[in-house]
Amino acid sequence: MYCRNVDIAIIGGGPAGLAAALAAREAGVQDVLILERDTKLGGILNQCIHNGFGLHTFKEELTGPEYAARFADRVIAEGIEYKLGTMVVDLSKDKTITAMNREDGMFTIKAKAVILAMGCRERPRGALGIPGFRPAGIFSAGTAQRFVNIEGIMPGKEVVILGSGDIGLIMARRMTLEGAKVKVVAELMPYSGGLKRNIVQCLNDYGIPLKLSHTVVDIKGKERVEGVTIAQVDAKNKPIPGTEEFYACDTLLLSCGLIPENELTTGAGIEMNPVTSGAVVDNSLETSIPGIYACGNVLHVHDLVDYVSEEAGNAGRNAAKFVLDAGREEAGSDPIIMKTGKGVRYTVPSKICREKVEKDVLVRFRVDNVYKDVKLGIFFDGELVRSVKKRTVAPGEMEELRIRKEELDKFPDVREITVGFAED
Amino acid sequence: MEKKELTCINCPMGCQLTVTIDGKYITVTGNTCPRGEDYAKKEVTDPRRIVTSSVPVRGSETKRISVKTKTDIPKGKIFDVMEVIKKTTVNAPIEIGDVVCENVADTGVQLVATQRAK
Ligand SMILES: Cc1cc2nc3c(=O)[nH]c(=O)nc-3n(C[C@H](O)[C@H](O)[C@H](O)COP(=O)(O)OP(=O)(O)OC[C@H]3O[C@@H](n4cnc5c(N)ncnc54)[C@H](O)[C@@H]3O)c2cc1C
Ligand code: SF4
Numbered sequence: 001m002y003c004r005n006v007d008i009a010i011i012g013g014g015p016a017g018l019a020a021a022l023a024a025r026e027a028g029v030q031d032v033l034i035l036e037r038d039t040k041l042g043g044i045l046n047q048c049i050h051n052g053f054g055l056h057t058f059k060e061e062l063t064g065p066e067y068a069a070r071f072a073d074r075v076i077a078e079g080i081e082y083k084l085g086t087m088v089v090d091l092s093k094d095k096t097i098t099a100m101n102r103e104d105g106m107f108t109i110k111a112k113a114v115i116l117a118m119g120c121r122e123r124p125r126g127a128l129g130i131p132g133f134r135p136a137g138i139f140s141a142g143t144a145q146r147f148v149n150i151e152g153i154m155p156g157k158e159v160v161i162l163g164s165g166d167i168g169l170i171m172a173r174r175m176t177l178e179g180a181k182v183k184v185v186a187e188l189m190p191y192s193g194g195l196k197r198n199i200v201q202c203l204n205d206y207g208i209p210l211k212l213s214h215t216v217v218d219i220k221g222k223e224r225v226e227g228v229t230i231a232q233v234d235a236k237n238k239p240i241p242g243t244e245e246f247y248a249c250d251t252l253l254l255s256c257g258l259i260p261e262n263e264l265t266t267g268a269g270i271e272m273n274p275v276t277s278g279a280v281v282d283n284s285l286e287t288s289i290p291g292i293y294a295c296g297n298v299l300h301v302h303d304l305v306d307y308v309s310e311e312a313g314n315a316g317r318n319a320a321k322f323v324l325d326a327g328r329e330e331a332g333s334d335p336i337i338m339k340t341g342k343g344v345r346y347t348v349p350s351k352i353c354r355e356k357v358e359k360d361v362l363v364r365f366r367v368d369n370v371y372k373d374v375k376l377g378i379f380f381d382g383e384l385v386r387s388v389k390k391r392t393v394a395p396g397e398m399e400e401l402r403i404r405k406e407e408l409d410k411f412p413d414v415r416e417i418t419v420g421f422a423e424d
Numbered sequence: 425m426e427k428k429e430l431t432c433i434n435c436p437m438g439c440q441l442t443v444t445i446d447g448k449y450i451t452v453t454g455n456t457c458p459r460g461e462d463y464a465k466k467e468v469t470d471p472r473r474i475v476t477s478s479v480p481v482r483g484s485e486t487k488r489i490s491v492k493t494k495t496d497i498p499k500g501k502i503f504d505v506m507e508v509i510k511k512t513t514v515n516a517p518i519e520i521g522d523v524v525c526e527n528v529a530d531t532g533v534q535l536v537a538t539q540r541a542k
Pocket of ligand 1: 011012013014015016017035036037038042043044045048086087088089117118119120121122141142143145166167170258261264295296297298302303304305308
């Protein structure tokens with residue numbers, strides 16, 4: 001088994017891995033290697049053929065493949081090394097990566113720094129607990145997306161979609177354009193999990209009804225789906241008897257959220273955040289193992305790839321710094337702990353190391369429900385430092401706040417920072 | 425006077441817009457940036473959308489490539505454009521931005537490739 005050394009190894013060649021590689025190179029590290037299990041760089045964007053990517057990064061509206069190509073082309077032009085068809089099977093605490101591919105077989109890489117950029121996958125349908133048989137015709141929305149966009153195969157003609165995540169909304173439009181009849185999108189929660197713009201341009205444009213607080217209670221058909229029964233749910237998500245409605249269909253698409261792909265991360269014994277299912281990171285995106293960084297959907301699920309690229313750029317720069325300052329001093333003081341206040345489900349980062357604060361600290365988070373006219377506040381040890389007014393916030397749209405460097409400098413003894421709703 | 429509530433689809437902010445139509449005069453409120461005003465005015469007079477899809481490729485390992493209308497087309501023509509796309513096949517090699525079809529479905533807009541095939 002061959003073994004090699006690299007300065008920075010990046011696991012995953014999606015938008016996160018590509019942006020991290022470019023930033024690391026720009027920060028002065030030459031020896032960067034990207035490991036990607038697919039036959040192509042670009043990750044999941046290659047199958048997201050709709051427009052609406054890159055507005056923030058390129059100030060123009062690109063499709064997924066175009067956005068991916070912009071980054072992949074730069075990686076190639078920079079001469080950054082990448083290995084395709086290469087599956088990473090293990091990561092150890094000492095930053096040794098075990099991977100395999102056709103040419104090299106099984107091999108190991110000893111890296112000075114590792115960037116985790118494995119993305120996420122769709123929640124499996126088993127976890128949904130729909131009763132009855134498992135006939136053919138049930139797909140995850142992402143699988144259907146790959147079938148239609150990459151293979152050119154239509155999964156069915158009459159479709160019901162469970163879950164209103166962005167992929168489900170995008171697929172409702174895509175299947176409609178390809179001639180299928182999308183009868184309804186049912187969402188368990190009282191609000192949609194997707195972006196508002198996708199509800200407008202994917203459902204409303206085509207007159208596809210969205211039923212909130214509804215779920216699938218029965219699937220008819222033994223060999224192939226023949227129809228599904230949808231019912232309204234109460235506040236405890238229990239179906240309300242008498243509200244059942246039957247929809248004849250041959251296909252059921254499930255768009256019930258994404259989960260970060262973190263087997264390698266947990267395998268290495270990295271501390272995890274149970275809310276995001278991603279690693280616990282500090283303001284440099286470093287995990288609990290020094291020199292291992294995480295970014296993109298493997299850290300927390302993003303709705304916008306622009307933010308993925310930005311976050312990954314930070315991870316790449318910080319990993320480069322780690323390599324270039326080899327043997328840097330370990331953090332002197334205890335980190336400031338980030339806490340979630342009223343209405344907030346999680347924050348990234350989970351802690352702030354003062355030694356690593358260069359500019360303002362960007363905090364990204366999601367709220368736990370739909371709220372209107374709220375104030376999002378930053379609290380230092382329970383005291384409100386600043387608040388920002390918001391017209392609407394929703395779980396489907398990631399929020400951000402910046403903790404200013406001056407604020408941190410002004411309060412040198414702060415132990416905990418909370419992000420949450422502020423009262424008037 | 426007519427009032428309409430719209431959601432701007434130009435960026436992920438998804439601003440809630442209120443459009444007031446008074447004869448020829450259209451006023452827009454709720455937008456965070458000028459693109460929202462443009463969007464709302466167009467949406468009530470001439471709604472347009474970009475259409476994206478994919479087409480089969482001949483002579484390449486890549487089976488299909490994705491395509492888009494280079495700019496937005498009238499909303500009412502979406503299915504006409506799809507009819508043309510369904511009948512379209514491209515030959516490799518093809519670069520991102522290559523024109524796949526001129527004046528798709530008489531919209532005056534080009535259909536361009538958004539993926540490459542070698
Ligand atoms: C099915 C699906 C559809 C989506 N559709 C949209 C959309 O329509 N619009 C939108 O804005 N966002 C969409 N997203 C989210 C969007 O993909 C993300 O914003 C962005 O692609 C995340 O980038 P990433 O690099 O973190 O992850 P990814 O793009 O998922 O890239 C991760 C890469 O890591 C590789 N990898 C994983 N594990 C290993 C391993 N062990 N060894 C080697 N390589 C590995 C994978 O093959 C993949 O290429 C979608 C996500 C999914 C899962
Ligand atoms: S008005 Fe401007 S900021 Fe608001 S959604 Fe439209 S483009 Fe975005």
